[in-house]
Amino acid sequence: MKDKLYIHFVVDFPYSLNMDQCKALEAVLHPRTLIQLTDIDxxxxxxxxxxxxxxxxxEKTT
Structure with missing residues (x-):
């Protein structure tokens, strides 16, 4: 089935994080990795x- 998909995100990003906040985020998120994409990728x-x-x-049209 092909149709339109609407996703509504509301994200409030902080202007800055202190070191403790960064460590807390890293503890719950996947570890940061540098990904080097190849031409094939x-x-x-x-x-x-x-x-x-x-x-x-x-919402009115659905």
């Missing part, structure tokens, strides 16, 4: 476009 990526959507309007 990049070729296999799917490009998509993000668009601003009025969620209220979407």
């Amino acid at each position: 990049i070729d296999e990526c799917e490009e998509t476009m993000l668009h601003d959507v009025n969620i209220d309007e979407c």
